[in-house]
Amino acid sequence: MGRSPCCAKEGLNRGAWTALEDRILTEYVKVHGEGRWRNLPKKAGLKRCGKSCRLRWLNYLRPDIKRGNISPDEEELIIRLHKLLGNRWSLIAGRLPGRTDNEIKNYWNTTLSKRIQDQEAGSIFKASGEDVPKSKAASPLSHNVVRTKAAKCTKVLINPHYKGLFLLDDHKPVDHHHQQVDHQPNTDHGLSSSPSSSSNFLFDFGINSELRLPNLLGSDFASGDDHLFSEELLLQQQYWSGNVAGDCVVDDHLQPNMVLNFQSLNSFLDGDDADQGDWLGLAESS
DNA sequence: AAAAGACACAACCGCCTTGGC
DNA sequence: TGCCAAGGCGGTTGTGTCTTT
Numbered sequence: 001m002g003r004s005p006c007c008a009k010e011g012l013n014r015g016a017w018t019a020l021e022d023r024i025l026t027e028y029v030k031v032h033g034e035g036r037w038r039n040l041p042k043k044a045g046l047k048r049c050g051k052s053c054r055l056r057w058l059n060y061l062r063p064d065i066k067r068g069n070i071s072p073d074e075e076e077l078i079i080r081l082h083k084l085l086g087n088r089w090s091l092i093a094g095r096l097p098g099r100t101d102n103e104i105k106n107y108w109n110t111t112l113s114k115r116i117q118d119q120e121a122g123s124i125f126k127a128s129g130e131d132v133p134k135s136k137a138a139s140p141l142s143h144n145v146v147r148t149k150a151a152k153c154t155k156v157l158i159n160p161h162y163k164g165l166f167l168l169d170d171h172k173p174v175d176h177h178h179q180q181v182d183h184q185p186n187t188d189h190g191l192s193s194s195p196s197s198s199s200n201f202l203f204d205f206g207i208n209s210e211l212r213l214p215n216l217l218g219s220d221f222a223s224g225d226d227h228l229f230s231e232e233l234l235l236q237q238q239y240w241s242g243n244v245a246g247d248c249v250v251d252d253h254l255q256p257n258m259v260l261n262f263q264s265l266n267s268f269l270d271g272d273d274a275d276q277g278d279w280l281g282l283a284e285s286s
Numbered sequence: 287a288a289a290a291g292a293c294a295c296a297a298c299c300g301c302c303t304t305g306g307c
Numbered sequence: 308t309g310c311c312a313a314g315g316c317g318g319t320t321g322t323g324t325c326t327t328t
Contacts, residue, residue: 015321016296038313054314055297090316105317106295 013047017056021046025053026061059100066098070107078104079112 013021028044034057037050046053059065070078074096081092089101089108096104 014298016323035314049298051299051314052297058315059296087317101316102296109318110294 011047012041012049017048017060021048022056022061025057029057029061055102059102064098065100070099074099075112078108079116082108082112 017025024044024046025040028040028046032040032043037054040046040050040053041048044053048056077096078092081095085091087105089105093099093101093104
């Protein structure tokens with residue numbers, strides 16, 4: 001037996017929403033708020049699946065939706081975030097105010113992925129003077145996409161004493177006695193070399209997390225500036241908008257399941273294929 | 287002018303996660 | 308602790324519009 005459907009489909013409207021349906025849904029949510037999507041259609045008098053109502057509201061009717069073309073800045077951010085996060089559209093959308101995951105996903109699939117494919121294929125074949133073969137141009141963009149289901153990492157551990165970034169596999173308990181893996185973060189950058197002398201900071205990478213990834217990506221995060229992750233900065237400056245004690249898990253003895261070196265990340269963001277391979281291979285080796 | 291193909295995007299589907307009981 | 312409902316997510320499909328032939 002298969003999974004039971006989310007709602008009975010008999011007698012429900014499908015396809016494009018009408019202006020009347022939009023108005024009914026908007027009015028209902030304004031009065032009753034979001035949530036309870038399954039019961040909403042019946043209460044609001046809509047012949048729609050609850051999921052459909054939720055999607056319609058989140059993607060098109062919400063008042064804070066930003067309409068219009070994706071700006072070059074947004075595009076740049078999407079590309080960089082996709083490089084970092086893969087097809088985790090909701091996370092990417094969470095960093096682009098007013099944009100929805102569906103919109104970004106569509107934009108990526110229809111516009112950006114092709115453009116990047118073309119750029120990559122062009123750069124490869126330009127060097128050799130060859131034309132870009134069709135098969136290459138049409139090949140799926142897969143080599144630099146993080147496979148999110150194979151190794152889901154939703155938390156990032158920052159140890160201010162390392163130039164290291166630790167991704168924690170949600171499915172595995174933190175092993176406080178686990179030996180650190182080979183990719184030791186570089187410690188000879190004028191930072192403290194004692195991994196246990198201060199706290200590590202664990203940030204949830206979810207939509208509601210306080211980590212301002214655009215700030216990171218738009219900052220010198222990828223430039224290897226030592227000062228960026230100094231403890232002082234972590235504690236005092238605006239890269240983290242929350243308060244450390246309240247928003248972060250603090251664990252003096254936490255050992256990572258996975259360790260990422262910022263310099264690898266830097267190379268990754270700069271498009272170094274070899275480093276991307278290391279980075280991704282590491283990220284998936286949970 | 288019409289048909290075919292390409293493109294863009296809204297909507298749907300099914301699986302996964304989470305929280306309440 | 309297990310079950311179930313609800314919500315969330317990413318992949319995919321359907322369809323309207325635009326462009327090319």
